[in-house]
Amino acid sequence: MTTLARLEQWKEHGVISPEQHALLAGLSRGEPFSLFLELNILLYAGILAFVAGLGWTVSTWSQQLGDVLVVTVLSAMLAACFWYCFSRAPAWSPSEVSSPSLVFDYLLYLGALIWSVELAYLESRMHLLSGQWDLYVLTTAALFFFLAYRFDNRFVLSLALSSLAGWFGLAISHWPSHQEVAYRKYAILYSLFVGIAGTLLQRRGLKPHFFGTYLNVAANVLFWALLSGVFTRQHYVLWFLALLACCGASLAWGLPRREFSFVAYAAVYGYVGVSSILIRDIQTATALLSYFVITGIAMLAMLVQIARRFGREV
Amino acid sequence: MRAYSASSEEALLTRTLLKDWAGEGFITESQHRRMEQETACELRCTNIFLRIVLFLFTLVILGAAAALCFVVFRLQPAAQSAGIFLLIFAAVSYATAEFAVSRARLYRYGIEEALATCSVGFLCAGLQAVLFSGQRYSPKPDGTELLVPAIGAIVSLWIWHRFGFPYAFLAAMIFVLLLPGYWTSSHSAQHLIVAAFYAAGLIIVATVRSRDRLTYLDYRYSIVEALLWLGIYLAINLHLSSADLLKQWWGGPQITAEFSRTFYWITWVLIWCLPPVVLARGLRRKDRRVIAVGAIMAILTLVTNKPYLGGQRHTWDPMLLGAFLIGVALFIRRWLAHGPGEIRHGFTAKRLSGKDKRWMNAGSAAVGLVSANSITLSPQTASRDFHFDGGDAGGGGASSDF
Numbered sequence: 001m002t003t004l005a006r007l008e009q010w011k012e013h014g015v016i017s018p019e020q021h022a023l024l025a026g027l028s029r030g031e032p033f034s035l036f037l038e039l040n041i042l043l044y045a046g047i048l049a050f051v052a053g054l055g056w057t058v059s060t061w062s063q064q065l066g067d068v069l070v071v072t073v074l075s076a077m078l079a080a081c082f083w084y085c086f087s088r089a090p091a092w093s094p095s096e097v098s099s100p101s102l103v104f105d106y107l108l109y110l111g112a113l114i115w116s117v118e119l120a121y122l123e124s125r126m127h128l129l130s131g132q133w134d135l136y137v138l139t140t141a142a143l144f145f146f147l148a149y150r151f152d153n154r155f156v157l158s159l160a161l162s163s164l165a166g167w168f169g170l171a172i173s174h175w176p177s178h179q180e181v182a183y184r185k186y187a188i189l190y191s192l193f194v195g196i197a198g199t200l201l202q203r204r205g206l207k208p209h210f211f212g213t214y215l216n217v218a219a220n221v222l223f224w225a226l227l228s229g230v231f232t233r234q235h236y237v238l239w240f241l242a243l244l245a246c247c248g249a250s251l252a253w254g255l256p257r258r259e260f261s262f263v264a265y266a267a268v269y270g271y272v273g274v275s276s277i278l279i280r281d282i283q284t285a286t287a288l289l290s291y292f293v294i295t296g297i298a299m300l301a302m303l304v305q306i307a308r309r310f311g312r313e314v
Numbered sequence: 315m316r317a318y319s320a321s322s323e324e325a326l327l328t329r330t331l332l333k334d335w336a337g338e339g340f341i342t343e344s345q346h347r348r349m350e351q352e353t354a355c356e357l358r359c360t361n362i363f364l365r366i367v368l369f370l371f372t373l374v375i376l377g378a379a380a381a382l383c384f385v386v387f388r389l390q391p392a393a394q395s396a397g398i399f400l401l402i403f404a405a406v407s408y409a410t411a412e413f414a415v416s417r418a419r420l421y422r423y424g425i426e427e428a429l430a431t432c433s434v435g436f437l438c439a440g441l442q443a444v445l446f447s448g449q450r451y452s453p454k455p456d457g458t459e460l461l462v463p464a465i466g467a468i469v470s471l472w473i474w475h476r477f478g479f480p481y482a483f484l485a486a487m488i489f490v491l492l493l494p495g496y497w498t499s500s501h502s503a504q505h506l507i508v509a510a511f512y513a514a515g516l517i518i519v520a521t522v523r524s525r526d527r528l529t530y531l532d533y534r535y536s537i538v539e540a541l542l543w544l545g546i547y548l549a550i551n552l553h554l555s556s557a558d559l560l561k562q563w564w565g566g567p568q569i570t571a572e573f574s575r576t577f578y579w580i581t582w583v584l585i586w587c588l589p590p591v592v593l594a595r596g597l598r599r600k601d602r603r604v605i606a607v608g609a610i611m612a613i614l615t616l617v618t619n620k621p622y623l624g625g626q627r628h629t630w631d632p633m634l635l636g637a638f639l640i641g642v643a644l645f646i647r648r649w650l651a652h653g654p655g656e657i658r659h660g661f662t663a664k665r666l667s668g669k670d671k672r673w674m675n676a677g678s679a680a681v682g683l684v685s686a687n688s689i690t691l692s693p694q695t696a697s698r699d700f701h702f703d704g705g706d707a708g709g710g711g712a713s714s715d716f
Contacts, residue, residue, distance in 0.1 A: 307368070
């Protein structure tokens with residue numbers, strides 16, 4: 001029985017009203033047909049292509065165009081984007097606010113990207129902060145966080161989180177030695193900072209719908225950092241224990257809330273980490289392959305149980 | 315012939331729609347519960363994350379099990395005995411996939427998908443080893459080696475038909491790509507043969523599809539039609555389907571020498587004709603996937619037009635393309651918004667489904683994840699000669715390079 005036939009039946013049995021039937025039957029037939037997603041993707045692709053071309057043009061022709069012209073044009077575009085956003089934005093609210101128009105979110109995103117291009121241009125041409133890139137990146141992250149929270153924009157929030165990660169990376173680059181270890185530690189620090197900040201903001205009711213983005217970024221960075229520690233030949237035990245603890249936490253978080261991305265993180269990162277330890281001393285191909293067959297089946301059985309108990313989709 | 319009954323698939327489709335409508339508030343929670351009870355089906359589904367992980371672990375098990383057999387029985391990969399083992403593995407994988415569907419009632423669960431996918435891989439590798447062990451894999455004049463891709467294409471089509479996995483159809487299309495190389499060395503003829511195969515498939519799908527409008531099969535055919543349109547376009551667009559694509563785009567020899575002038579310019583005309591045709595068909599049928607493919611084709615045509623005409627690339631070309639895309643999106647949005655009830659000819663720019671919002675949220679989070687992983691700058695970038703590459707420093711993602 002097709003959906004349309006079922007809707008007809010439900011209308012006859014009084015489960016849905018005639019008005020609901022008309023609406024739902026129309027939606028089933030694609031009447032009206034929404035182009036919302038397509039237009040958003042088109043705008044996103046357009047913005048990315050535009051900024052890519054802008055950056056390429058500015059970097060290639062900066063000598064011929066001159067600093068004044070380049071900076072003026074970039075500043076004018078930046079000002080236009082931000083003027084549009086600030087003049088059209090609805091009143092700020094700590095909860096989720098829908099965008100006033102289709103183009104609004106993308107103009108804000110465009111403005112954020114142009115800011116990055118202009119800042120990079122200014123520093124590369126004028127060396128205003130004598131190569132202190134971390135300050136630029138930190139300022140950029142702060143600006144992007146402000147914009148993301150002011151205008152309720154996930155794209156800009158993602159840029160802010162990326163910029164913050166960039167700042168952590170640049171801060172380490174000034175350090176003299178042991179950079180691999182330093183990177184790992186700072187990646188963990190970054191993920192803890194992002195996770196805790198996201199939790200606090202959610203608890204305070206400040207854009208609680210952003211929490212998922214914070215948590216996913218924090219979890220992935222943390223798992224990568226711990227895995228890189230597990231892969232080292234020395235002093236890996238602590239990293240391994242931390243990885244197991246994080247896998248447990250990820251499962252404990254994901255299962256009751258039906259956030260299955262966290263279950264997937266725990267399964268994949270955990271399996272890779274545990275396997276990297278267990279197969280270190282395996283000498284023969286038979287033992288190695290047997291390991292993958294047996295543990296693969298065990299993982300499959302466990303995941304099927306999880307899927308049966310928690311993960312039924314429809 | 316199909317692994318799942320039509321009633322089960324229709325029930326699943328209805329349940330998916332009900333969930334979406336309940337999320338959007340078109341039906342109340344009590345209505346949703348009652349309607350869900352009436353659309354109960356015995357198929358066992360899971361969410362996308364567990365599906366992907368189950369798929370991966372099944373692949374690990376199958377790959378390791380096959381390799382273990384090779385090691386235990388000391389088989390040479392190219393030997394006939396190895397081929398027979400692979401054929402047995404193919405049969406076992408396929409039988410297990412059938413069992414998982416018929417007994418465990420798995421539906422898009424990852425496990426049965428990996429089993430069916432591996433059965434094609436094992437079959438092709440096994441056939442290759444059994445039929446051509448000891449020979450180099452190269453196009454032969456007698457053409458017997460085309461048996462492997464031909465059987466691969468047929469079995470992939472069967473798996474698509476039986477289980478409905480869209481990527482099985484894509485695999486069949488890729489196998490078809492390998493066939494013309496065994497028949498002719500002419501590049502033009504190879505492009506034509508591939509396009510002809512896909513066009514024949516398209517005609518069949520379009521004919522069959524018209525009978526199944528607004529059913530679960532319509533969704534299945536929609537993906538296939540979109541893939542076929544894209545396949546035809548890629549076969550025709552010589553600047554995308556040429557073997558030395560990257561070399562040509564970065565200043566290598568022009569591909570005009572590879573093809574006759576007439577053929578070259580006919581394909582140029584066709585890459586301009588196809589996108590409007592596909593877009594018009596997608597819009598007329600209100601088929602999201604075909605519309606998307608039409609739009610992708612249009613963008614690819616704009617991107618490859620200059621190389622086709624032998625024009626010089628400029629740094630501002632991406633800017634113009636971006637401005638054009640933004641302009642088109644805004645124009646369509648405004649045009650639709652000015653219609654009665656913000657609807658024109660049955661189309662609207664308003665969001666009507668919670669799925670769209672979920673896609674947008676997941677997309678923006680993914681952008682964040684990707685950039686967060688690639689953001690850490692190397693130490694030397696902190697010097698005065700810092701290269702602002704990829705917009706990293708600001709997390710911008712712009713392809714600027716100072």
